Amino acid sequence: xxxxxxxxxxxxxxxxxxxxxxxxxxxxxxxxxxxxxxxxxxxxxxxxxxxxxxxxxxxxxxxxxxxxxxxxxxxxxxxxxxxxxxxxxxxxxxxxxxxxxxxxxxxxxxxxxxxxxxxxxxxxxxxxxxxxxxxxxxxxxxxxxxxxxxxxxxxxxxxxxxxxxxxxxxxxxxxxxxxxxxxxxxxxxxxxxxxxxxxxxxxxxxxxxxxxxxxxxxxxxxxxxxxxxxxxxxxxxxxxxxxxxxxxxxxxxxxxxxxxxxxxxxxxxxxxxxxxxxxxxxxxxxxxxxxxxxxxxxxxxxxxxxxxxxxxxxxxxxxxxxxxxxxxxxxxxxxxxxxxxxxxxxxxxxxxxxxxxxxxxxx
Amino acid sequence: xxxxxxxxxxxxxxxxxxxxxxxxxxxxxxxxxxxxxxxxxxxxxxxxxxxxxxxxxxxxxxxxxxxxxxxxxxxxxxxxxxxxxxxxxxxxxxxxxxxxxxxxxxxxxxxxxxxxxxxxxxxxxxxxxxxxxxxxxxxxxxxxxxxxxxxxxxxxxxxxxxxxxxxxxxxxxxxxxxxxxxxxxxxxxxxxxxxxxxxxxxxxxxxxxxxxxxxxxxxxxxxxxxxxxxxxxxxxxxxxxxxxxxxxxxxxxxxxxxxxxxxxxxxxxxxxxxxxxxxxxxxxxxxxxxxxxxxxxxxxxxxxxxxxxxxxxxxxxxxxxxxxxxxxxxxxxxxxxxxxxxxxxxxxxxxxxxxxxxxxxxx
DNA sequence: TTTGACTTCCGAAACGTTTTGGATCACCGT
DNA sequence: ACGGTGATCCAAAACGTTTCGGAAGTCAAA
Numbered sequence: 001x002x003x004x005x006x007x008x009x010x011x012x013x014x015x016x017x018x019x020x021x022x023x024x025x026x027x028x029x030x031x032x033x034x035x036x037x038x039x040x041x042x043x044x045x046x047x048x049x050x051x052x053x054x055x056x057x058x059x060x061x062x063x064x065x066x067x068x069x070x071x072x073x074x075x076x077x078x079x080x081x082x083x084x085x086x087x088x089x090x091x092x093x094x095x096x097x098x099x100x101x102x103x104x105x106x107x108x109x110x111x112x113x114x115x116x117x118x119x120x121x122x123x124x125x126x127x128x129x130x131x132x133x134x135x136x137x138x139x140x141x142x143x144x145x146x147x148x149x150x151x152x153x154x155x156x157x158x159x160x161x162x163x164x165x166x167x168x169x170x171x172x173x174x175x176x177x178x179x180x181x182x183x184x185x186x187x188x189x190x191x192x193x194x195x196x197x198x199x200x201x202x203x204x205x206x207x208x209x210x211x212x213x214x215x216x217x218x219x220x221x222x223x224x225x226x227x228x229x230x231x232x233x234x235x236x237x238x239x240x241x242x243x244x245x246x247x248x249x250x251x252x253x254x255x256x257x258x259x260x261x262x263x264x265x266x267x268x269x270x271x272x273x274x275x276x277x278x279x280x281x282x283x284x285x286x287x288x289x290x291x292x293x294x295x296x297x298x299x300x301x302x303x304x305x306x307x308x309x310x311x312x313x314x315x316x317x318x319x320x321x322x323x324x325x326x327x328x329x330x331x332x333x334x335x336x337x338x339x340x341x342x343x344x345x346x347x348x349x350x351x352x353x354x355x356x357x358x359x360x361x362x363x
Numbered sequence: 364x365x366x367x368x369x370x371x372x373x374x375x376x377x378x379x380x381x382x383x384x385x386x387x388x389x390x391x392x393x394x395x396x397x398x399x400x401x402x403x404x405x406x407x408x409x410x411x412x413x414x415x416x417x418x419x420x421x422x423x424x425x426x427x428x429x430x431x432x433x434x435x436x437x438x439x440x441x442x443x444x445x446x447x448x449x450x451x452x453x454x455x456x457x458x459x460x461x462x463x464x465x466x467x468x469x470x471x472x473x474x475x476x477x478x479x480x481x482x483x484x485x486x487x488x489x490x491x492x493x494x495x496x497x498x499x500x501x502x503x504x505x506x507x508x509x510x511x512x513x514x515x516x517x518x519x520x521x522x523x524x525x526x527x528x529x530x531x532x533x534x535x536x537x538x539x540x541x542x543x544x545x546x547x548x549x550x551x552x553x554x555x556x557x558x559x560x561x562x563x564x565x566x567x568x569x570x571x572x573x574x575x576x577x578x579x580x581x582x583x584x585x586x587x588x589x590x591x592x593x594x595x596x597x598x599x600x601x602x603x604x605x606x607x608x609x610x611x612x613x614x615x616x617x618x619x620x621x622x623x624x625x626x627x628x629x630x631x632x633x634x635x636x637x638x639x640x641x642x643x644x645x646x647x648x649x650x651x652x653x654x655x656x657x658x659x660x661x662x663x664x665x666x667x668x669x670x671x672x673x674x675x676x677x678x679x680x681x682x683x684x685x686x687x688x689x690x691x692x693x694x695x696x697x698x699x700x701x702x703x704x705x706x707x708x709x710x711x712x713x714x715x716x717x718x719x720x721x722x723x724x725x726x
Numbered sequence: 727t728t729t730g731a732c733t734t735c736c737g738a739a740a741c742g743t744t745t746t747g748g749a750t751c752a753c754c755g756t
Numbered sequence: 757a758c759g760g761t762g763a764t765c766c767a768a769a770a771c772g773t774t775t776c777g778g779a780a781g782t783c784a785a786a
Contacts, residue, residue, distance in 0.1 A: 003772065013736045018774060028734060045479045049415035050772035053741050058412065060459075067445050078441055082430050085462030089472070094459050094481065096423075099448030109452070116408050118457065222644045248640070255644040277611070281585045281618040283646045366742065376766045381744060389764060413742035416771050729786075736779080741772105749766075756758085 002047065006038050021046075060094035061304065062119035064109055066126060067101045074220075074248070075276055076293065080125060080147070083297030091305055093120075107132070114140045121145075121304055127158075127192045143307040145300045145316070148192045157303040157316035161291045163193050163273070166322045167200030167243060170271045170289070173324075174241040175208050178333035179269060183213035183239030185228050185249045187220040194220075197245050197273065213239040220245055225252025233260050240333050241269035247276040247288055254282050254329070269330040273322070285327035296320060365410065369401045384409075423457035424667065425482035427472055429489060430464045438639055439656065443488060443510070446660030454668055456483075470495070477503045484508075484667055490521075490555045506670040508663045508679070511555045520666040520679035524654045526556050526636070529685045530563030530606060533634045533652070536687075537604040538571050541696035542632060545573070546602030548591050548612045549580035557583075560608050560636065576602035583608060588615025596623050603696050604632035610639040610651055617645055617692070632693040636685070648690035659683060 007014045012031065020027045020035035021044075027035075038044075052058050063084075065077050081097070088095050096119055100106040110133055113119050120143065124133060127148030134152045137144045145157035174182050184201050187194035194217065205212055214237040218224035225244060232238065233256070244250035250272030254264055262268045265284045272279060275290035303316045370377045375394065383390045383398035384407075390398075401407075415421050426447075428440050444460070451458050459482055463469040473496055476482050483506065487496060490511030497515045500507045508520035537545050547564050550557035557580065568575055577600040581587035588607060595601065596619070607613035613635030617627055625631045628647045635642060638653035666679045 003774095014773085015736055015738095015775085016734085018772095019735090022774080026734060031734080043478070047416070047772050048479055048481055049412050049421065050741090051774080052412035053410070053416050053743085053771090054773045054775085056741070060457075065441075065444065065448070067448075074441075075438070078428075081428065081460065082462050085428070085430075085460065089461060089475075094423075095461065096457050097444065097448065097460050098452060098458070099445050112452075115406070116411060118411055222640050226644060251641055251644050255646065255648075258646055277585050278614055278641050281589060281614050283618065283621055285618075377743085378745085378766055378768095379764085381742095382765090385744080391764060394764080410742050413771090414744080416741090416773085417743045417745085419771070727786100729784100731782100731784090733782080734780085737777095739776080740774085744770090746769080747767100750764085752761105752763085754759105754761080756760100 002042075002044055005042060006035060006044060009038050009042070010034055058118055058120050059092060060096050060119045061088060061121045061123060062096045062098065062113045063123040063125065064106060064113075065097060065099045066106070067099045076274065076291075077125060079293040080297055083294040084123065084301055087298070087301040088304075091301075107136075110136060114142050121308055123147075123300065123304065128190050129192050129195055130190065131192075143304070143313075145303045145307065145313075147296060147300060149196070150192055155312075155314045155316075157300075157307060157313040159296045159299045159303070159318045159320065160192075161296065161320050161322050163196040163322070164200035164203070166273065166289045166324070167197040168204040169200075169324060170243055171201050171204035172208075174243075174269060174271070174330065175204065175210065177241075177269065177331070179239075179241040180210060180333070181213045181239045182210070182241045182243065183232060183237075184215045184217075185225055185242060185244045185253055186215065186217035187245040187249070188217050194245050197243075201243055213237070213241075217245075218249075220249050222248050222252035222255075225249035225254075226256045227252070229253040229256040230260070238262075239268070241330070242271075244270065244272045247272040247274040247279050247286060250286055250288070250329075251276075251278065251282060254286070258283070265328050265331040267334060269333075271330050275325055279325075280327070282329070284329050287327045287330040288325050289322040290325050291322045292320070365405075365407055368405060369398060369407060372401050372405070373397055421481055421483050422455060423459050423482045424451060424484045424486060425459045425461065425476045426486040426488065427469060427476075428460060428462045429469070430462045439637065439654075440488060442656040443660055446657040447486065447664055450661070450664040451667075454664075470499075473499060477505050484671055486510075486663065486667065491553050492555050492558055493553065494555075506667070506676075508666045508670065508676075510659060510663060512559075513555055518675075518677045518679075520663075520670060520676040522659045522662045522666070522681045522683065523555075524659065524683050524685050526559040526685070527563035527566070529636065529652045529687070530560040531567040532563075532687060533606055534564050534567035535571075537606075537632055537634070537693065538567065538573065540604075540632065540694070542604040543573060543696070544576040544602045545604045545606065546576035546595060546600075547578045547580075548588055548605060548607040548616055549578065550583045550608040550612070551580050557608050560606075564606055576600070576604070580608075581612075583612050585611050585615035585618075588612035588617075589619045590615070592616040592619040593623070601625075602631070604693070605634075607633065607635045610635040610637040610642050610649060613649055613651070613692075614639075614641065614645060617649070621646070628691050628694040630697060632696075634693050638688055642688075643690070645692070647692050650690045650693040651688050652685040653688050654685045655683070 003014050003017050006017045016027055017035050020032045021039060085095055098109045100109045113122060122144045124144055124146035127146050127150045129151050131150045134150055138154055147159055149158060149160050186198050189195045189198060214232045216228040218228055242253060244253055250270055253270060257264050257268050264270050272286050272288040275288045279286040279288050299318050366377050366380050369380045379390055380398050383395040448458055461472045463472040476485060485507045487507055487509035490509050490513045492514050494513045497513055501517055510522055512521060512523050549561050552558045552561060577595045579591040581591055605616060607616055613633055616633060620627050620631050627633050635649050635651040638651045642649040642651050662681050
């Protein structure tokens with residue numbers, strides 16, 4: 001009823017009104033101006049449903065948030081949404097989010113999305129090594145971009161952060177600091193990110209000819225971090241340094257260490273991953289990696305728009321580096337002289353150098 | 364092209380096919396069965412765009428996540444999304460989320476949503492006392508349900524958690540514990556939730572005839588919690604107990620206290636609000652309130668569906684109670700005998716009673 | 727004058743659904 | 757024989773847009 005209103009008001013055809021607003025060249029400058037003015041005057045908004053029906057497109061992209069223990073309240077997804085949202089909006093795309101726990105529910109939701117043509121493309125986060133979603137979307141011909149790699153052999157648009165490099169660096173750093181018994185609190189290795197981080201850890205150990213310290217894995221929650229480290233300690237396997245696949249695991253581990261009387265940063269070094277807001281304010285502040293999710297998001301949206309333009313996902317793959325944020329939780333091994341910083345970082349009165357909301361960043 | 368396919372395949376009219384699937388009574392049982400079978404066979408999915416165009420509805424609800432410092436990475440919104448998502452999906456509604464920082468951007472997004480008729484209803488979170496969004500939606504006649512009260516005089520569907528009652532209870536508890544100098548780390552009072560919590564605090568003090576301890580407010584981030592308490596201490600205004608409007612503020616405050624050499628739970632009692640996952644694993648574990656967001660979400664969706672059925676928002680208002688989760692951060696005032704629990708809760712070896720992933724809940 | 731090119735416009739079809747307003751037929755009671 | 761009642765079906769319109777395939781007019785070159 002609306003393009004028609006413009007047309008009637010100006011005594012022109014609906015076609016011309018449409019093409020004027022659409023920026024086609026077969027309408028005179030004067031007409032175009034009048035149409036624009038009239039559209040403005042009556043507050044014309046194209047009806048998205050009509051546009052979609054006609055165009056066979058849905059102008060929306062879907063993203064499914066994993067629900068379930070230790071999944072949803074992950075700040076990662078919010079950061080991703082926050083970074084992706086405005087860019088999609090700028091491109092005129094709606095963002096439809098669903099929530100589903102991995103498994104049947106998740107599969108059903110993706111099928112919904114695809115079969116009902118509710119979205120033009122989807123965004124996939126936290127890929128798994130064997131990820132049925134990826135195969136499904138490829139088979140269905142639905143454009144998508146994933147955050148994370150997988151073992152799918154076909155090409156697909158992907159952005160990932162190099163967790164292996166990060167954990168290799170962290171491990172080397174610990175070895176350098178004199179640690180010889182380095183443990184790992186990992187996430188389940190069916191998660192792509194967990195696998196890569198563990199591999200980085202293992203590679204660095206192998207290069208240094210070191211045996212691995214205690215290793216355990218579980219869904220990345222604070223509770224599991226707590227339990228896992230507690231179990232290690234109970235088994236008499238205390239490491240002198242502990243790599244945690246995520247900050248949430250690290251937070252739990254920090255607490256387990258404190259309860260066991262271990263001074264983190266002295267008796268036990270801890271390094272996390274994610275740079276959660278809380279990581280600056282743990283006791284002691286947590287050395288961790290910042291994945292700079294916003295940068296990943298930017299690239300993902302770029303890829304997505306390219307896919308929507310019809311480009312092939314061939315070659316759309318980017319591997320970004322995480323930034324190491326050094327705080328106070330990763331001191332050198334006991335009995336070793338500290339390298340650069342003062343011994344007692346986490347106690348005493350506040351002084352500028354120990355302001356906990358800053359960490360020295362190594363790019 | 365699809366209802367038509369069914370119709371052609373069965374040699375019936377499109378109308379009949381539509382009405383058969385729509386469950387109308389003017390189609391014979393036999394025909395209906397055949398239509399259902401054929402639809403199943405060819406994998407028929409009604410085209411949502413067509414349906415929306417014809418019906419003038421959009422089968423979607425919108426929610427705008429606030430972006431900006433200390434806003435987005437709030438676990439609150441993820442919990443809300445996670446709880447709302449499946450219920451909306453069950454009702455066949457898409458969930459369109461946008462992200463915008465408060466102010467112009469936010470206003471623009473809401474206008475988008477409304478004027479482009481992209482959604483049938485919207486969900487509003489974290490209301491402000493003077494909330495232009497609420498007036499706008501009311502004026503525009505767009506159905507919505509809000510999480511949080513406001514000073515809007517007209518009736519609108521709302522669910523809120525009784526922050527005043529919670530903070531009154533917390534304050535009474537602290538007074539009961541012998542505290543006489545109780546401070547408040549608040550969020551800005553233009554947030555409805557912050558205002559109510561502060562009011563509960565003030566009411567309890569007034570009733571007890573106590574003067575307020577130091578009070579400060581800022582956006583609810585860890586960093587601000589840290590800075591604000593540090594400023595109080597620097598000003599020589601150390602309280603013996605501190606109420607924090609959110610757990611994120613509390614986490615920062617905990618850190619500032621530790622750096623100042625204060626033993627939280629002994630020299631300083633701290634109570635937060637939100638029951639973030641991390642609250643169980645701070646040092647010491649944080650006494651806090653669990654708002655049980657999922658329950659709010661459930662009621663909000665119920666209201667929303669009612670609104671979509673055309674019911675009036677009149678009387679759609681629910682005020683829920685938060686649950687106090689007692690952990691170790693809120694000991695009695697120094698010099699006072701502890702009441703029920705062992706003195707040293709946060710140190711020493713792990714024993715079952717101090718397992719930090721459990722707290723005693725008072726409903 | 728004719729031809730062709732160019733500019734500007736438009737009618738009509740199409741996207742896939744739901745709904746309106748009957749049409750057709752069988753059957754029943756009068 | 758006839759009006760009435762149900763049951764079952766359907767053609768066509770409508771939702772608002774985009775696009776296809778010209779049409780009409782103007783102008784310049786031939």
